[in-house]
Amino acid sequence: MADLRIFSYLPNPRVWKATIAARFCGLDIEVRGALPKELKDWLWDYDARPLAEDERQSLSPLARTGRVGLTGAQLFKTDAFLAAQPFGNVPAAFGPGGEVGIFESNSIMRAVARLGAATHQLYGRDAYEASRIDGFLDVSLVFARDAQIYLLALSVGAVDATIHARAKEAFAIYMSGIEQALSPRRNTLVGNGITLADVCFAAELALFMNEYARADQLTSLGLDKILHAGVGSEYPLALAHFDRLLAHEHFRPDLAPYVDKLLSKIAA
Numbered sequence: 001m002a003d004l005r006i007f008s009y010l011p012n013p014r015v016w017k018a019t020i021a022a023r024f025c026g027l028d029i030e031v032r033g034a035l036p037k038e039l040k041d042w043l044w045d046y047d048a049r050p051l052a053e054d055e056r057q058s059l060s061p062l063a064r065t066g067r068v069g070l071t072g073a074q075l076f077k078t079d080a081f082l083a084a085q086p087f088g089n090v091p092a093a094f095g096p097g098g099e100v101g102i103f104e105s106n107s108i109m110r111a112v113a114r115l116g117a118a119t120h121q122l123y124g125r126d127a128y129e130a131s132r133i134d135g136f137l138d139v140s141l142v143f144a145r146d147a148q149i150y151l152l153a154l155s156v157g158a159v160d161a162t163i164h165a166r167a168k169e170a171f172a173i174y175m176s177g178i179e180q181a182l183s184p185r186r187n188t189l190v191g192n193g194i195t196l197a198d199v200c201f202a203a204e205l206a207l208f209m210n211e212y213a214r215a216d217q218l219t220s221l222g223l224d225k226i227l228h229a230g231v232g233s234e235y236p237l238a239l240a241h242f243d244r245l246l247a248h249e250h251f252r253p254d255l256a257p258y259v260d261k262l263l264s265k266i267a268a
């Protein structure tokens, strides 16, 4: 049995926070899920699975209206799912047997690091480093909230100047802190090795690159790209760090194809 099971829409860089961490720690993670548009045809449960056609009718009492990302969709969430996942979101992780639910991608990744601490210390060498890592994860979540609102609005053609301005400000605050933390010439955010702070940074920046796929929409609204061509010279250390992480053997399998695909949209 896997050390942790995760259910989510796929591909999802937030799931990869956990799978990257698992490679460092030698843990076994089971990932279940499907494309975002297909999750309305899945049973949201520890034993998540595609619904049979007749089940959509018989399980209709379970249908709950999605609020974030899957807004308005009828999602079939079991009572056990909601007992384990009180906010009802994905990625949703479960310990073996499914009774203990772990939610929020940063905390799912923390679970991996804690389970694998004897193999690799991704969550710092002591309480001070662990707390500094927590600081990076907290700041990342604040950025991720505005980034999520922006990317979801872009994905449905509903972005406006206010949403764009908030995301731009959130990006600048986040990236300035990352740049500062890497000055002068540090190779990781906390301590001397890669930690959860670096894993989270790589995943959130990769996710933000979905902006590349929506450049036309921004142009038609007269809005600039937040990841504009000059962003590399504004945050040279942060972006060099991202490139280093992307090339790392434990990050590459998940993140590289995803980032390459988004980068190809700039070229197009």
Ligand SMILES: N[C@@H](CCC(=O)N[C@@H](CS)C(=O)NCC(=O)O)C(=O)O
Pocket: 014, 065, 066, 067, 068, 069, 070, 071, 075, 088, 089, 090, 091, 103, 104, 105, 106, 144
């Ligand atoms: N901050 C959370 C984000 C989770 C989240 O907002 N998930 C959305 C999809 S993007 C969801 O599960 N929505 C389901 C619903 O609204 O019922 C994380 O990092 O895990």
